[in-house]
Amino acid sequence: MTTTTAAASQKQKAIREPNAKRQEAVAGLGFTLPALLILVVFLILPLFVAGYFSLTDWNGRTPLTNPTAYEYIGFQNYQRLLIDGRRVDDFYNAFKNTFYYAFGVIPTQTIIALVLAVIVNQRWLRGRGIFRTAFYFPSITSSIVVSMIFLFMFSNTGPVNGALRALFPNFQNVSWLTDNNGVIHNILGLIGITADTVPALTETEIFRISIWEWISGPSVAMFTIMVLAIWTTIGTMMVVYLAALQNIPSQVYEAAQVDGATAWQTFRRITLPLLKPTTFFVVTLGLIGTFQVFDQIYILQSNVTHRTTMSIAYLVYDQAFKTDPNMGRATAIAITLFVIIFIATLLQRRFVGGDRSET
Amino acid sequence: MTTLQINEAIPTAKGESRFRWQRLLVVVGYALLILIAFLEIAPFVMTVASSFKCEPAIGTYPAAFIPLPPLVQCQNTDAAGSTTRLSADQQVSGATFNPTTSGYERILGEGADLPRWALNTVIYSVVVTLLRLTFDSMAGYALARFSFPGNRVLFFIVLGTLMIPGVVLLIPRFLMLKQMGLLNSYWGYFLVLGADAFGILLMKQFFESIPKEIEEAASVDGSSRFTTFFRIVLPMATPALVALTIFSFQGQWNNFMDALIIVGTNTTLYNLPMGLTVLRGSGQDLQFDLILAGSVITTLPMAVIFFMFQRYFVEGVSYSGLKG
Numbered sequence: 256m257t258t259t260t261a262a263a264s265q266k267q268k269a270i271r272e273p274n275a276k277r278q279e280a281v282a283g284l285g286f287t288l289p290a291l292l293i294l295v296v297f298l299i300l301p302l303f304v305a306g307y308f309s310l311t312d313w314n315g316r317t318p319l320t321n322p323t324a325y326e327y328i329g330f331q332n333y334q335r336l337l338i339d340g341r342r343v344d345d346f347y348n349a350f351k352n353t354f355y356y357a358f359g360v361i362p363t364q365t366i367i368a369l370v371l372a373v374i375v376n377q378r379w380l381r382g383r384g385i386f387r388t389a390f391y392f393p394s395i396t397s398s399i400v401v402s403m404i405f406l407f408m409f410s411n412t413g414p415v416n417g418a419l420r421a422l423f424p425n426f427q428n429v430s431w432l433t434d435n436n437g438v439i440h441n442i443l444g445l446i447g448i449t450a451d452t453v454p455a456l457t458e459t460e461i462f463r464i465s466i467w468e469w470i471s472g473p474s475v476a477m478f479t480i481m482v483l484a485i486w487t488t489i490g491t492m493m494v495v496y497l498a499a500l501q502n503i504p505s506q507v508y509e510a511a512q513v514d515g516a517t518a519w520q521t522f523r524r525i526t527l528p529l530l531k532p533t534t535f536f537v538v539t540l541g542l543i544g545t546f547q548v549f550d551q552i553y554i555l556q557s558n559v560t561h562r563t564t565m566s567i568a569y570l571v572y573d574q575a576f577k578t579d580p581n582m583g584r585a586t587a588i589a590i591t592l593f594v595i596i597f598i599a600t601l602l603q604r605r606f607v608g609g610d611r612s613e614t
Numbered sequence: 615m616t617t618l619q620i621n622e623a624i625p626t627a628k629g630e631s632r633f634r635w636q637r638l639l640v641v642v643g644y645a646l647l648i649l650i651a652f653l654e655i656a657p658f659v660m661t662v663a664s665s666f667k668c669e670p671a672i673g674t675y676p677a678a679f680i681p682l683p684p685l686v687q688c689q690n691t692d693a694a695g696s697t698t699r700l701s702a703d704q705q706v707s708g709a710t711f712n713p714t715t716s717g718y719e720r721i722l723g724e725g726a727d728l729p730r731w732a733l734n735t736v737i738y739s740v741v742v743t744l745l746r747l748t749f750d751s752m753a754g755y756a757l758a759r760f761s762f763p764g765n766r767v768l769f770f771i772v773l774g775t776l777m778i779p780g781v782v783l784l785i786p787r788f789l790m791l792k793q794m795g796l797l798n799s800y801w802g803y804f805l806v807l808g809a810d811a812f813g814i815l816l817m818k819q820f821f822e823s824i825p826k827e828i829e830e831a832a833s834v835d836g837s838s839r840f841t842t843f844f845r846i847v848l849p850m851a852t853p854a855l856v857a858l859t860i861f862s863f864q865g866q867w868n869n870f871m872d873a874l875i876i877v878g879t880n881t882t883l884y885n886l887p888m889g890l891t892v893l894r895g896s897g898q899d900l901q902f903d904l905i906l907a908g909s910v911i912t913t914l915p916m917a918v919i920f921f922m923f924q925r926y927f928v929e930g931v932s933y934s935g936l937k938g
Binding site for chain 2: 296385400
């Protein structure tokens, strides 16, 4: 562009200024309108709708045009759900299951993903692409397909029991997906602690659930679903970690080497701190994903394990669509879940620390 | 690791021991990777192999995974007209088995719903992806480039919607669609999923990274903003559009929860994940030949796309990760 034309365009611009500004505003709104409408109508408005109905006793079935469809009942749904209702244990049971699920899955998948990424990032490794593909492959398919595969692999006569029998001749088939026994209960049982030996724990209740039940751990069925989650996710998390590792400049390692740091010291004092933002991201993804666990439960739960595989997200669906629905309670649980995820994310920001300036 | 390589060259006692450590690390490293790769891939191999078996053979162990001709029928009718089912022993021998296509025939043959579900899945995935490419990039561009009243507010609205967990929206979305009469319709599906916050932010970030001069030159030439955007800006955004296409296509191909809510009570509108739940049935008596064949058909197109565009998948994930 020559000076003359530049000057000319400058002049044109100056003449068009007020007009151009309005044009730009119109264009800006026009360009954002379609997306904005969708986000507002189907993401933001629904949240408020949910908030509103959580304060009513609507069953979800009576048409809203019917004047007696619902009544405003204030915070009664929340109070019945969390404090003094007949079904208080429903929520806390789902909370317990979801809690064990999240805190079993998140650390395991994060650590495995990190270890795999560190090994795949080593210079001596051959076949890097093959390994990466193998780890990542399960995450391209539907959660429903993965659940179906687990239904097959972990069925009584399935390959997992078969392989365990082959490895350990004394192994008794485990009915992975229909076993309600708590994993921690099972472990305690091995050292002779059962419900009968600790009456104090079975008699004391917190939120309608005995302490002994609180410390059950996930049921074997839920444990299998946790294995599924870890199995599916480590590939994605590994790829995220790998990208971050490759972004660390080699000078950093060279400096550490000059200072005589051992491989472990380098990892502990340099790699890990530099990966902090990535760890924050991976753990946040894990939190959001695990607290919302739904698809896998929808497929893998059964009448037998209804109670021990019930997650909070599934409870929302269950309350809204069962034969005797309660939309007020369902939306109250949904909003409570929203708050739980929000608090969990804030808490982990404190513990893991997402702030890059800290590192 | 460089430390250790240097020590290899120095034949001191300390160097020797470190060298041995290094060798051990390599062996352990490979062993771990191979073990986990095996655990990740073996279930898929078993699924594909077992989808070509008759029901009785699916539950046998050691599980055969090498198919050998000839093809067999699961049910045979003899001259007298009585039907016998192929037993597991007749089909499987050691690690090999005679494959059957009976499971596939049953879910793809006459009167089967699966072809319809597959077609629906293609329609949902393609239309939603096209809508997102258009709407997300338009909104992303406006947020990146135009100053207009409410620009900041809009940005925070978009960012805020990222925080809303999908599960929480399950029921309110259902209620909204019901009120609007869009439940159980293609339109309901397209409208709900036609734009997403992640896509908008991805495009915004990309447009901010490309220089303004080209568009300014175009606007001097007198073309409208709309033309400039579609003719000049969008073609430059190919890398971001590819990432968005992959994310959104994969997400919709595998989408279960939204389909459950939006088209949940009309089986002719089901996508493949919803269809699989029909094949699973509600009882404890599972027909694994159908379930596994359905799973393979659902996964196959995604697997082909993955192997064709693997680089973009991995880049897309790492891109989103680094931004986190």
